[in-house]
Amino acid sequence: xxxxxxxTAVSALLAIPVASxxxxxxxxxxxxxxxxxxxxxxxxxxxxxxxAGASNSTDPTIxxxxxxAVILPEGKNHIAxxxxxxxxxxxxxxxxxxxGHYNKYIFxxxxxxxxxxxxxxxxxYGDATGNDYEPFSQLATASVAFPxxxxxxxxxxxxxxxxxxxxxxxxxALGAAFDWGLTWQSESKRFGLAVMARDFGCLLRDYVDxxxxxxxxxxxxxxxxxxxxxxxxxxxTVYMDNDFPRYQEAFLSLGGEYALxxxxxxxxxxxxxxxxxxxxxxxxxxxxxxxxxTNNAHMLSAGLGYAMDLLAIDYSFSYLAQGMGHEHRLGVRxxx
Numbered sequence: 626x627x628x629x630x631x632x633t634a635v636s637a638l639l640a641i642p643v644a645s646x647x648x649x650x651x652x653x654x655x656x657x658x659x660x661x662x663x664x665x666x667x668x669x670x671x672x673x674x675x676x677a678g679a680s681n682s683t684d685p686t687i688x689x690x691x692x693x694a695v696i697l698p699e700g701k702n703h704i705a706x707x708x709x710x711x712x713x714x715x716x717x718x719x720x721x722x723x724x725g726h727y728n729k730y731i732f733x734x735x736x737x738x739x740x741x742x743x744x745x746x747x748x749x750y751g752d753a754t755g756n757d758y759e760p761f762s763q764l765a766t767a768s769v770a771f772p773x774x775x776x777x778x779x780x781x782x783x784x785x786x787x788x789x790x791x792x793x794x795x796x797x798a799l800g801a802a803f804d805w806g807l808t809w810q811s812e813s814k815r816f817g818l819a820v821m822a823r824d825f826g827c828l829l830r831d832y833v834d835x836x837x838x839x840x841x842x843x844x845x846x847x848x849x850x851x852x853x854x855x856x857x858x859x860x861x862t863v864y865m866d867n868d869f870p871r872y873q874e875a876f877l878s879l880g881g882e883y884a885l886x887x888x889x890x891x892x893x894x895x896x897x898x899x900x901x902x903x904x905x906x907x908x909x910x911x912x913x914x915x916x917x918x919t920n921n922a923h924m925l926s927a928g929l930g931y932a933m934d935l936l937a938i939d940y941s942f943s944y945l946a947q948g949m950g951h952e953h954r955l956g957v958r959x960x961x
Contacts, residue, residue, distance in 0.1 A: 656841065656842070657824075657841070657842055657843055657844045657845070657870070657871070657872045657873075658827075658841040659785050659800050659802075659824075660844065661762045662737075662783060662785050662802070662843070663689075663823075663824070663844065664718070665689060665718070665737040665764060666686065666689060667686035667687075667689075667956050668940050668954040669682070669684045669892065669928065669941070669956070670687065670689065671710075671894075671941040671954050672880075672893065672927055672930075672942075673864055673880030673881075673892050673894040673928075674879070674896040674924055674925075675690055675878050675894075676865055676880035676894055676896075677880060677882070678690035678694060678819050678848060678850040678866055679808060679817045679818055679851045679864070680694065680817060680852045680862065680864065681696045681777070681808070681817075683695075683696055683697065683698045683932075683958075684939075684958070685706045685724040685735075685958065686720060686722065686956075688770075688779065688781055690806075690848075690850075690866075691821045692768045692780055692781040692805065693770050693776075693777040693805075693808045693821075694770070694779070694808055695770050695779065696731065697726055698934075701960040701961060702725060703723070703724065703960070703961050704724040704959070705722075705958065705959045705961075706720075706721070706722045706724070706959075707720065707721045707722075707956065707957055708720055708939070708955065708956030709954070709956075712950055712951055712952030712953060713945070713951060713952070716741055716742030717738075717739075717740040717742070718739045718740065719738060720738075721735065722734065722735035722736075723735075729771050729772060730771045731771065732767075732769050733766070733767070733768040734767050735764075735765070736763070736764075737763065737765075738764075739761070739763070740759070740760075741760045741762075742759070743758070743759055744759070758789065760787075760789050760790075761787075761788045762785070762786070762788070763786045763787075764783060764786075766783050768782075776807055776808060776809045777807070777808045778805070778807055779805065780803070780804065780805045780806075781804040781805075782801070782802075783801065783804065783824070784799075784800075785801070786800075787800075794833055794834050795832060795833060796830070797830075798830055799828070799829045799830040800826060800827060801826050801827075802823075802825060802827075803825050803826060804821070804823045804824065805822050806819060806820070806821040807821075814854070815856070816852060817851065819849070820847075820848070820850075821847070821848045822846070822848075823848065824843040824844045824845060825843070827840045827841060827842045828840050842872075844871065844872065845871040845872075846868055846871065847868075848866055850864070850865065850866040851864075861883050861884075862882045862883075863879075863881050864880040864881070864894075865877070865880075866878040874898040874900050875899045876898040877898075878894065878895070878896045879895045880892065880895070881893055881894075888931055888932055889930070889931055891928075892926075892928045892929070892930065893926065893927045893928075894924075894925070895925055896924040924943065924944065924945060925943070926942065926943040927941065927942055934960065935959060936957070937956075937957070937960070939955070939957075940954065940955050940956075941953070941954045
């Protein structure tokens with residue numbers, strides 16, 4: 626498959642759902658469920674604000690962005706990985722994964738958990754009920770990636786569970802989703818492109834045991850990503866990702882990773898909705914014709930990574946949108 630055929634295939638994959646009736650619905654923000662499954666990012670993914678989906682990576686959690694992008698380190702057959710985070714939005718959150726291969730196929734399984742801590746209950750009038758709750762969310766994934774002549778293809782199956790309360794009639798909600806990704810990389814490895822689809826799924830069982838199920842959809846997000854390594858700064862990699870969720874505003878993620886020698890990496894990332902970017906640009910130009918709406922949301926992250934032949938350690942710090950606090954992530958992976 627040459628590059629022209631690759632672009633044709635990508636266009637067809639994008640056109641099919643977009644051409645369906647009102648795919649990108651307006652004013653339906655918040656209809657999606659299980660948004661927590663997008664928060665299990667490794668320190669590297671978080672530091673780059675999820676912008677690195679077009680570049681192959683030995684960080685196994687890259688499959689959360691693009692299941693086609695995961696690769697094994699040269700001379701290694703297995704990766705065991707664990708990462709953990711804490712912050713204002715999560716009391717205890719983490720992931721463990723194993724990545725291996727069979728012939729040309731790379732496969733991965735992972736388990737992810739999210740504990741929100743103890744939350745005091747309130748009724749509809751805002752009065753404390755005296756009941757305390759400990760919500761708990763889980764995600765299990767199974768991924769496969771394999772190379773073709775000029776591109777790589779990958780797919781992921783996701784199974785999620787979300788428990789909110791133990792009140793009478795409440796139960797653990799269950800859901801399933803499917804991701805896929807395609808990547809193309811130049812022979813020089815100085816630039817590459819990718820197209821991905823994430824979280825195409827829905828609830829299989831809702832939160833209330835009332836004899837009926839509401840099959841609310843997940844985010845159903847398309848993304849187009851790329852990366853570039855300039856000749857003048859060959860140690861720098863610049864990443865860009867455009868996400869198009871079905872029920873939210875489209876947003877742009879930008880990231881940069883600089884290699885300090887062979888083992889140490891410095892990373893930073895930025896994320897903002899296109900609505901806010903357009904408004905910001907028109908305000909700078911003092912334009913009267915700017916959007917009345919604004920999401921006023923931006924996310925900033927930075928991090929460090931140290932990678933050796935057998936061991937890699939990563940750290941990231943994230944400043945969350947709209948004053949929602951911050952997060953710290955720490956990850957370790959072993960190659961063998």
